[in-house]
Amino acid sequence: MEQKNELVVCSGLTKVYGSLTALDHLDLTLERGRFVGLLGPNGSGKTTAIKLLNGLIQPTEGTVQIDGEVPGVHTHNAVSYLPDRAYLNDWMKVCDLLDFFSDFYADFDKVKANDMLAALEISPLARLKTLSKGTKEKVQLILTMSRRAQLYLLDEPIGGVDPAARDYILNTILSNYSENASVLLSTHLIADIERVLDEVVFLKNGVMTLHESVDMIREEHGKSVDMLFREVFAC
């Protein structure tokens, strides 16, 4: 089967919660092999967009397709998702979680997961609840990145992680996504990640205000994405 170059296609994607329009007619196409930052202030619709891509919530209006299909059984195989909160049972040991994931996902690479645990000095025998917040986040991220997915949806993956481990994690993400996979990552920590991004999407009150490559932004504005963000979203 030939793969299309477009991995994600959203058209007119809208989500309304009562009187609040969390996402307003998002038209967005993401190609394969790209590392995309989803940036916006609190409450701008980042998590809503990610949940729609994931099929966790249904759009009020508009459509989303991943690898040519609406979110469903096939896309659950294609998408590896890191939620913005802890969702794992914390009585489990790290090694149990690895078993759990390899039972659940055919594309889970346990060797890779163990390598990453070792590099970050996390004991596989530790119980999740004995780990610090940041270490728990690292474990979740390792589980997410150890799948050979086509699309990685990472909702605030580095917020609670210390700067030294942040670099390691970014490099891990970079070296782990294959050429026909893409990463969509939401964060506020723009300065830390912009050197690894291909392109960025700015969301403001549910509306996409910018979708541009990082180097184009630097070329056109003569400033970093972080500086541009601060300007665009100044309070």
Added chain:
Amino acid sequence: MQWQLRGDRPIYQQLMEQLTEQIVSGQLGAGDKVPPVRELAAEAGVNPNTMQRALADLEREGLMYTNRTSGRYVTEDREMIAKIREQIASDRITEFLAGMSQLGFSEQEIVALLEKRRGEVLLHGTEE
């Protein structure tokens, strides 16, 4: 290799400059094999697509070439490397002179300062 990336300019341009510097300084010698894109990208902490773009642009400028079966190499054209090296030196001198004139030094004063520095270097070596 130390990679230093600043915020205000396109990353691929900065990568190109730093790779060019490696070539003219001989760290990457004429005819040497260039490390794989992913390896260089990981070392610089940048996206492989960005590193790929920098390398492709250096190829377009003729500083590198790709052998279809065995990978990417630095050009064998030593004359071209020498020319680029001189160009970089001349750019740096222009920049230095502009900075000095902004501080109010005349050309004679600058030359005098350089002469003085050379005397000190001859006496004490290059260490500050």
